[in-house]
Amino acid sequence: MTGTIDIKVEKIKKSRVSEYDINNVPFGKCFSDHMLVAEYSDGKWQNASIMPYQDMPMSYAMSSLHYGQAIFEGMKAYKNEKGEVSIFRAPDNFKRLNKSAIRMAMPEIPEDLFMNGLMELIRLDSSWVPSSETGSLYIRPFLIATDEAIGVKISDTYKFVIITCPAGKYYSEPIKVLVETNYYRAVKGGVGFVKAAGNYGRSLYPAKLAQQKGYQQVIWTDSETQQYFEESGTMNVMFVIGDTLLTPGLSDTILDGVTRSSVLMLAKEWGMKVEERKVSIKEVFEAIENKTLKEVFGCGTAATIAQIIGIGHNGKDYALPPVSERKFSTKVDDTLRSIRKGKLEDKYNWMMKVPS
Numbered sequence: 558m559t560g561t562i563d564i565k566v567e568k569i570k571k572s573r574v575s576e577y578d579i580n581n582v583p584f585g586k587c588f589s590d591h592m593l594v595a596e597y598s599d600g601k602w603q604n605a606s607i608m609p610y611q612d613m614p615m616s617y618a619m620s621s622l623h624y625g626q627a628i629f630e631g632m633k634a635y636k637n638e639k640g641e642v643s644i645f646r647a648p649d650n651f652k653r654l655n656k657s658a659i660r661m662a663m664p665e666i667p668e669d670l671f672m673n674g675l676m677e678l679i680r681l682d683s684s685w686v687p688s689s690e691t692g693s694l695y696i697r698p699f700l701i702a703t704d705e706a707i708g709v710k711i712s713d714t715y716k717f718v719i720i721t722c723p724a725g726k727y728y729s730e731p732i733k734v735l736v737e738t739n740y741y742r743a744v745k746g747g748v749g750f751v752k753a754a755g756n757y758g759r760s761l762y763p764a765k766l767a768q769q770k771g772y773q774q775v776i777w778t779d780s781e782t783q784q785y786f787e788e789s790g791t792m793n794v795m796f797v798i799g800d801t802l803l804t805p806g807l808s809d810t811i812l813d814g815v816t817r818s819s820v821l822m823l824a825k826e827w828g829m830k831v832e833e834r835k836v837s838i839k840e841v842f843e844a845i846e847n848k849t850l851k852e853v854f855g856c857g858t859a860a861t862i863a864q865i866i867g868i869g870h871n872g873k874d875y876a877l878p879p880v881s882e883r884k885f886s887t888k889v890d891d892t893l894r895s896i897r898k899g900k901l902e903d904k905y906n907w908m909m910k911v912p913s
């Protein structure tokens with residue numbers, strides 16, 4: 558028994574971990590031994606189990622495939638020098654998953670199912686957590702509608718699943734981004750503030766067009782005026798102008814990123830001026846012109862800090878200050894890594910230890 562929901566455990570007969578160099582695998586392509594699956598039907602969560610990683614039997618009419626009632630989270634587990642495993646800010650991801658569930662008219666996940674299932678899953682697969690300096694076990698909880706039904710309606714049945722995969726760096730190099738003013742990631746009253754699968758699907762075509770022009774990603778602008786920056790690719794975006802850290806304030810088009818919040822907390826602790834507000838394209842390009850723009854970076858779970866070294870806008874490319882001169886984001890990146898690897902005091906209780 559774990560909490561009020563009984564989670565059955567069926568262990569794999571022989572681990573596959575020795576088939577991989579887990580400190581050196583491409584992001585999101587090799588999955589660890591076990592997964593958690595729970596089902597929702599008849600108005601309640603049931604049949605929770607941790608089982609060997611496997612394919613899902615499903616109907617081609619499964620409603621999430623057609624109408625996108627699908628949400629997810631991304632989080633990470635780290636291994637310290639003693640071999641102990643901890644998960645970064647799991648309660649924050651749990652809360653955000655349920656915020657997404659409410660917005661997408663899906664049932665909320667009980668806290669004991671999420672937390673106990675997560676802890677037991679990572680405990681069982683602790684040998685899959687990389688010990689390298691930049692490695693981690695990426696954790697992907699997701700919730701999908703499973704009704705076999707083509708009519709557009711709120712599903713009566715769901716599956717909550719957690720799968721995990723060892724991960725290294727998401728971006729191997731600093732990136733160049735294109736200011737996107739024709740396509741939008743999110744709109745007022747939409748679902749940009751939650752982790753709905755459709756937010757990512759809609760981003761792929763504009764990203765492909767940007768890649769054809771030599772950029773790795775886009776930097777999104779607001780759909781109403783095209784004058785303000787929103788996010789970059791799948792990440793929140795931050796700017797250091799003069800001695801101030803600037804990032805778009807939370808709204809219904811901006812994801813309340815866990816890495817975003819961690820960066821802001823560290824910046825405030827270090828006495829940096831922090832402004833969460835609308836950040837205009839005009840002020841950023843003026844700051845590039847007058848050389849007060851010091852740093853631009855994306856932040857998210859997968860990449861942690863992704864340095865942005867070039868911005869394209871209106872047919873012109875603007876080079877940004879070299880990464881070697883970026884004191885703030887380099888310090889943030891190092892500090893987060895050290896906290897996660899147990900080398901620095903965890904003042905904010907971000908790390909949740911997984912029992913061995």
Ligand code: COI
Pocket residue numbers: 631757791792856857858859860
């Ligand atoms: C994140 O970095 O938080 C993400 O959501 C990226 C993921 C879609 C790979």
